[in-house]
Amino acid sequence: MIIWLFLIGFVLGLGYAFIGEKLPLFVPEVIEKESNSWILNLFIGVLNALVLLVSYYTFGISYEFFASLIIAGLVFIIFISDFKYMIILDSPLIIGGLFILIFRAYFYGFKNMGLSVLSGVVLFLLMLFIGFIGKKIFKREALGGGDVKLAGIMGIILGLKLGLVAIILSSLLALPYAAGAMLLNKDSEVPFGPFLIASMAIVFIFSEKFSNLIAFLF
Numbered sequence: 001m002i003i004w005l006f007l008i009g010f011v012l013g014l015g016y017a018f019i020g021e022k023l024p025l026f027v028p029e030v031i032e033k034e035s036n037s038w039i040l041n042l043f044i045g046v047l048n049a050l051v052l053l054v055s056y057y058t059f060g061i062s063y064e065f066f067a068s069l070i071i072a073g074l075v076f077i078i079f080i081s082d083f084k085y086m087i088i089l090d091s092p093l094i095i096g097g098l099f100i101l102i103f104r105a106y107f108y109g110f111k112n113m114g115l116s117v118l119s120g121v122v123l124f125l126l127m128l129f130i131g132f133i134g135k136k137i138f139k140r141e142a143l144g145g146g147d148v149k150l151a152g153i154m155g156i157i158l159g160l161k162l163g164l165v166a167i168i169l170s171s172l173l174a175l176p177y178a179a180g181a182m183l184l185n186k187d188s189e190v191p192f193g194p195f196l197i198a199s200m201a202i203v204f205i206f207s208e209k210f211s212n213l214i215a216f217l218f
Contacts, residue, residue, distance in 0.1 A: 063104065118160075
């Protein structure tokens with residue numbers, strides 16, 4: 001059983017690496033770059049296999065199990081596509097979001113699914129507003145469309161409160177990278193998507209602790 005689960009996770013991980021590298025090339029303005037090293041692809045495959053194993057033996061067949069697999073897939077795809085091409089593709093977000101809603105409805109009912117959709121809409125609009133303000137202040141695009149859509153997915157997966165925590169955490173994670181990029185090259189763009197998706201994964205994993213922190217503060 002363990003071997004089969006590991007192999008499934010490993011193959012899925014290789015697939016995520018391939019999607020993150022090749023799917024952006026279907027966008028006309030994207031310029032092809034050097035292929036991922038086999039070491040990186042192997043690392044992603046093994047890491048995803050470990051995620052699948054740990055999730056299965058921690059959660060069993062549950063919403064949390066399927067959500068963790070979807071989050072892992074989005075993490076690997078977005079890390080590669082955004083760092084390599086500065087783009088977050090719509091298709092993985094849409095597919096991931098739809099599967100999350102299906103699992104929400106199946107395990108928790110349609111009312112819970114509706115609340116997830118509402119949380120996603122609120123965070124989407126919030127990030128859209130932040131991007132609008134940032135563009136006015138900095139006279140350039142502060143957030144890409146993919147970042148805004150990703151925030152919506154974060155709301156669907158985490159809910160409103162934890163989604164807000166993840167957005168705040170992503171800003172803190174991105175700050176050192178952004179500061180270093182500005183010092184080295186003032187015109188360089190900072191890919192925000194990987195920090196958003198990483199913060200979503202962190203908050204999902206430690207959701208109980210973050211929920212307790214929210215309850216303590218408010």
